[in-house]
Amino acid sequence: MNEFSRALLYLNDPFNWTRPSGITDLALEHLAISAVAVLAAAVLALPVGVALGTARRGAGLVVVLSNVSRAVPTLALLTLFAVSPIGFGNRATTIALAVFAVPPILTNTFVGFRGVDPEVREAARGMGMSRGQVLGRVELPLALPLVATGIRTAAVQVVATAGLAALVGGGGLGRLINLGFGQQDYGVMIAGAILVAGLALLTEAVLAMLSWALTPGPRRLPFLQVSAPKGGSSVPEPTASGVPL
């Protein structure tokens, strides 16, 4: 494929990486937008998920939210924020991406904290732990695998969809795809596609390893095995697998 060898040629030129608004700049912009969006979504979704999960309420709300977010095209939200008074640019992109990062974090946090065995919680209370201690030392470690999954799903989704912002005047690596397409220079476009896909896969791999390393190991497997068959009828499907991006 001629286009693919041209893409490799483009990627192999150091100048394309180091020049102003070259690949390095675009990748850093891409990652900065994504990081801010995921952080904002986590700040918003984690407390709500913990509160709803420990209270075991609001399952319907969480399911509806994650279903509706699946139906709304990312492109539509990116465009709507871009033409709103926020104005197009990285701020609108970040807000739109943060909105899409909320449902996976919220759903997984909710499911994780709701899945904590009430008897375990009661035992912790009986041992004289305060409510805060129960939350931090008992519920959080048990819910951590799912919370980590939620954040990872959200992060990968945000990194992947940040490329779409280029279609409506945003920054990031998607710009290479849009630019190459607009100039009929398919080499640049393929190079951009490889970079965007690579960044998304890298995010997935790094975060998967990170959560694997941080999760208290021996506790994780038995807990998941016990809770898996219990998760019957009304349990909202954790968006661990999420939606295509």
Next chain:
Amino acid sequence: MTSLGARPLLDAVSDPPVGRLAVDEAPNPWFDPSYVTDNWDSILAYTGEHVRLTVLAVVIGAVLALPLALLARRSRYLSAPVLGLSTVVYTIPSLAMFALLVPFTGLSSNTVLIGLVAYSLVILVRNFLAGLQGVPADVREAARGMGLSPAQALWRVDLPLALPAFMAGLRIATVSTVALTTVGVLVGHGGLGQLITGGFAANFYRAEIVTGAVGCVLLALLADVLLAGVERALTPWARAVGS
């Protein structure tokens, strides 16, 4: 164009002199019924393309996913690579996927269709496999003991029991395919997504953008409701148990 010439004067008069665009001063409502009625034909055409791409992608995906799921159920050595590969396909952003397909299929709607089939296939394989694995082993053994051939057991035992998971997978695949089709604007075949980027290109014309966005969401909801109805019709026993 003459009004553009007068712009500096207007800017000098208005309070914030920086960053004022003609766009900001012209009326630009979020929704305009007259836009919908005036452009009904093109909206309908884009909706038709959207529906065609979605239906084809989900149907082709389902036809490919069923044998794959049946194969993957046979052993862990087959299901591991199928699930691993599907995770990788999942993670590839749609924009990159379509861009990578352009050298092969050009600017045709096939580019979008192939990408959408890949995503729906991945969703469906996972859900089909989960559904098939959820069929209790003793039920399958009983079916074999009653003398059902493998094909009969599949048709009369496995599929009915796995149907709720199958339909859940179809609903997720359909709804997310409706949303994903919009990314096809990259090659000019994004269905209602064309309205979204078209409005953006036409001086940020909000009415067109909102029409496209709302159309996508309505289409997704309609498809979901339809499939929920199909699921209800196909599983009369679930209703009998529920009531």
